[in-house]
Amino acid sequence: MSGGDQPIDIYFFPPSPPSRAALMLIKALGLKHNVKTTNIGAGDHMKPEFLKMNPLHTIPVINDNGFTLYDSHVIMKYLVDVYGKDDSLYPKDPKKEAIVNQRCFFSACYLFPKFIDYHIPTLFLGAPPSEEAMDKLKEVLGHLDGFLDNQLFVAGPNLTVADFSIIAIISTIDAAGTVDLKTYPNIWMWYQRTKKALEHFGYQDVNQTGATGFGQMYKNKLSSINTTNERLPHYWVICTIQRFNRFITHPHIYAMSELNRPIDIYFFPPSPPSRAVLLLIRALELKHNIITTNPAAGENKTSKFLKLNPLHTIPVINDNGFILYDSHVILKYLVDVYGQDDSLYPKDPKKGAMVNLKLYFSACYLFPRFLEYHTPTVYLGHPPCDEAMDKLKDVLEHLNDFLENQNFVAGQELTVADFSVVTIISTIEAAETVNLKAFPNIWVWFQRTKKALETFGYEQINQGAQVFGKLYKNKLSAL
Ligand SMILES: N[C@@H](CCC(=O)N[C@@H](CS)C(=O)NCC(=O)O)C(=O)O
Incomplete structure (x- = not known):
């Protein structure tokens, strides 16, 4: 099915949630592939040949007939763009896509880092679990539970790549026994529903096996700390504690559409992401209102603001009732809807x-x-x-x-x-x-x-x- 002659290579390690998400998607799209096991515990990701493909030394990486790409979210977006039979897993409609991007962003920059920050110090440094890291993990789980209020999947009524990304992490938390997921009723229901939806895409083989493996390692480590208080240095930790990720985009450019009302932008001058969005609004010559929102004065934590953005970050835009946060997601959305051409965000x-x-x-x-x-x-x-x-x-x-x-x-x-x-x-x-x-x-x-x-x-x-x-x-x- 793949566009080139060769199957797609995926550099993968079973315990890694982002690699499992990407591999499940490859299976969902029915793409021929080779799994190249990359043991980050043994330092395979720091070898010069790997660093040539991904200087940020994370897995997964794919090689699609010479085109190499890293970051699971970027990979998933690319694969649906090129090989998806339809756009159901990554909608082309700019608003629907923006929500998928936002959830991928949430997974990459909130859920995954908090997952890593909680588990990795124990797993690789033998440190006792940190209460502060647990509080932060629970806080993001609370956000996820909120997203799933009255919603079947994380980005709306249908399964999308954002569900692949998030279930790979949630199932690992479940397998490690870190948090009782039943205390998040929306997450719990979604988790059962999504496992079922992914059954045919290798959920059991690809995801459950890796999650269980991680969970077992974590639990073993935890009980050995509890008994011996042993500390094992591991060089993966340095890189992984750095962690992090992100989200995506898509082609298709719409003619400059007529705005009924100016776009509201919640903005604070010292904030770099706010300035990035305002610059783009100016570049696209869009009518706008600036609503100054000072985080130092708590203006991003008022109940009114939290209704717009539970993650309390600026910038946020309100485009005629369509509310969007995360500057990167906003940048993509604005070019999609209002860009006169695709130069600032190529369709290819x-x-x-x-x-x-x-x-x-x-x-x-x-x-x-x-x-x-x-x-x-x-x-x-x-x-x-x-x-x-x-x-x-x-x-x-x-x-x-x-x-x-x-x-x-x-x-x-x-x-x-x-x-x-x-x-x-x-x-x-x-x-x-x-x-x-x-x-x-x-x-x-x-x-x-x-x-x-x-x-x-x-x-x-x-x-x-x-x-x-x-x-x-x-x-x-x-x-
Ligand atoms: N944003 C990346 C995150 C990938 C990531 O951090 N993977 C971990 C394994 S779970 C890794 O490769 N760690 C090794 C390192 O950072 O050096 C993605 O979604 O692909």
């Missing part, structure tokens, strides 16, 4: 996948590292942390490598991924956290991108970066 599945990869990188690597370094100082007055700086520099190094021989972050053309990344980089520059000139590809790209965005009000919108920079520097000098 391979080019689209490249943009997705970089949005994923921005959402789940660059932005978290940016926050981890700056927010303890800004909000808690803590001195900067060397480890957080090392991690920030590490992702900047990746970005610098991505930009080798490339004009923009997702290829030779400007895309929404540049909007997302530039708002973070400019904030790092304003805070004078890192000398960006030490990353020559980033530096050259930064100048090029600022110029490309000049006509969309970059200078004015990006003043928020200066506001953040000043705040950070003041806090630092007050220490």
Whole structure:
């Protein structure tokens, strides 16, 4: 069934939820494939040949006749685009798709990291389970339970790739006995329903077996800690504790449609993701209202705001009653609905996948590292942390490598991924956290991108970066 001559290679390890999600999807699409077992416990993912395919050293990775791709969410989107008989698993309708993207984003940047943060220190460092990590895991499970209120599947009435992604994690939590899932009645019902829906796609062989294997390892480790308090260092942990992921997109461009009402954008100038969306709104020349929402004053935690976005992040948009959060999901949605052409988000599945990869990188690597370094100082007055700086520099190094021989972050053309990344980089520059000139590809790209965005009000919108920079520097000098 696959487009090229060769079966698709998937680099897979049974205990890994994202690899199981991608493999189940390959089976659901009936694609010929080779499973290349990649034992991350034995360091297979750090070998040079693997790093050439995925510098971020995560599994799954696929190789579809020479086209390699990583991140399970990006992979799933690409596979449905290219090989799906219909769009049921990843709807093309921009609003329906935006909800799938949002749930994938939730899985990648909330549920999976919280799952990792709870289990991995025990599994690989022999640390006793952390109550704080449990509280955070339970908080995201509460959000998931909320999404499933009066809804059959995580993104609406039908099964989508978001269910593949989320069930791979939920079944692992279940197998590890970490949380009694029955205390989340909506999750529990959905879990039974989705297992049944995925039965024909290798749920038992691919997913249950891997989840059970993980659960067994975890339980064994837990009982050995309880008895011997042994500590086992493991080098996977360093990478995995970093964790993270993301979500997606799709082609199909709609003519500039007529807006009845301006788009509301809940925005705060110092917030890089807010600025990315506002820049795109300006680039697409959309009528809009800015609703300033200051998280430092708790304006993102009012009951009114939480109704719009239970995850209490900004930006949020309200497009004539269609409410959407997560900047990356919003960027994709706006280009789909209002882009005059597909230049900022290419329709071609391979080019689209490249943009997705970089949005994923921005959402789940660059932005978290940016926050981890700056927010303890800004909000808690803590001195900067060397480890957080090392991690920030590490992702900047990746970005610098991505930009080798490339004009923009997702290829030779400007895309929404540049909007997302530039708002973070400019904030790092304003805070004078890192000398960006030490990353020559980033530096050259930064100048090029600022110029490309000049006509969309970059200078004015990006003043928020200066506001953040000043705040950070003041806090630092007050220490
Ligand atoms: N966002 C990625 C996350 C993948 C991921 O973190 N996989 C883990 C295994 S569950 C991994 O490869 N860890 C090794 C590492 O990060 O070095 C995806 O969805 O593919």
